[in-house]
Amino acid sequence: MKRVSVDTIMSWQPCYTRRWVQARFGRRKTLGARTIATHPDVEAQDRFWVLWRMLDVHQQRTLACDCVGLQVRACRARGGEMPEELTAAIRAARAHVRLGSSTRQLGTAYDRVQSLIRRRGCSLWVYDLALNVRDCVGDPEFLEDAVEDSMFDRMWLQHGEDGENARRAWAEQEYSRINDRCVQLILGS
Numbered sequence: 608m609k610r611v612s613v614d615t616i617m618s619w620q621p622c623y624t625r626r627w628v629q630a631r632f633g634r635r636k637t638l639g640a641r642t643i644a645t646h647p648d649v650e651a652q653d654r655f656w657v658l659w660r661m662l663d664v665h666q667q668r669t670l671a672c673d674c675v676g677l678q679v680r681a682c683r684a685r686g687g688e689m690p691e692e693l694t695a696a697i698r699a700a701r702a703h704v705r706l707g708s709s710t711r712q713l714g715t716a717y718d719r720v721q722s723l724i725r726r727r728g729c730s731l732w733v734y735d736l737a738l739n740v741r742d743c744v745g746d747p748e749f750l751e752d753a754v755e756d757s758m759f760d761r762m763w764l765q766h767g768e769d770g771e772n773a774r775r776a777w778a779e780q781e782y783s784r785i786n787d788r789c790v791q792l793i794l795g796s
Contacts, residue, residue: 608661608793609639609640609661609793609794610637610638610639610640611637611638611643611657611661612636612637613625613628613629613632616628616657619657619660621653621656621657623653630648631646631648631649640658640661640789640790640793640794641790641794643657643658643661643786644658644783644786644787644789644790650779651779651782651783651786652778652782654782654786655755655782655785655786655789658786658789658790658793659751659754659789661789661793662789662792662793664747664750665704666789666792666793667747667750667751667754668700668703668704668743668747668750669701669704669792670750670754670785670788670789670792671700671742671743671750671753671754671757672697672700672701672704672743673788674739674753674754674757674758674785675697675736675739675740675743675753675757676697677757677761678736678739678757678760678761678764679693679694679697679736681760681761681764681765682732682733682736682764685732685764688730688733689733690723690733690737692716692719692720692722692723692737693720693723693733693736693737693740695716695719696716696717696719696720696740696741696743696744697740697743697744699712699713699715699716699744700713700716700743700744703744713744713745716744717741717744717745720737720740720741720744721741723737724737724738724741732760732764735756735760736757736760738756739752739753739756739757739760740753742756754785758778758781758782758785759778761781762774762777762778762781765777
């Protein structure tokens with residue numbers, strides 16, 4: 608889906624009123640992904656909410672893998688151990704999207720990550736990462752959580768001590784980066 612209307616957005620049950628959404632459209636009947644990603648009157652997190660719903664499930668899983676992959680790098684940069692179950696699960700999710708591999712492989716990866724989570728013999732950062740990887744390879748309903756949770760976990764890894772204003776600025780910038788990636792996925796389809 609490359610363009611959306613007010614009716615489409617309202618069918619997704621946003622927290623905003625129809626009047627508020629219509630005001631963002633002005634006289635236009637539809638808005639494209641690029642316009643949504645850069646709309647000056649809508650916060651980056653709300654722009655993500657719309658763009659996410661414009662993606663199909665394969666694009667959503669691709670974005671989730673990208674975001675969780677960045678969290679893996681942030682954990683490694685912090686010196687955290689990286690259990691093989693996590694990197695294997697991300698590879699399985701990417702293969703599922705790219706090659707159409709079976710959902711059985713995703714299920715196996717999910718089970719291995721669940722086992723790791725139950726053991727909890729790892730640092731808090733790796734535990735949080737494992738939860739996000741599980742969401743990435745699990746039910747598509749949890750892919751959005753994998754994207755946002757991995758983003759916020761990375762924020763704490765990188766800026767936990769920097770104060771609220773620094774974290775807010777980083778989150779706004781990160782949502783904008785993720786929104787740009789959503790546009791690439793939408794327009795590439």
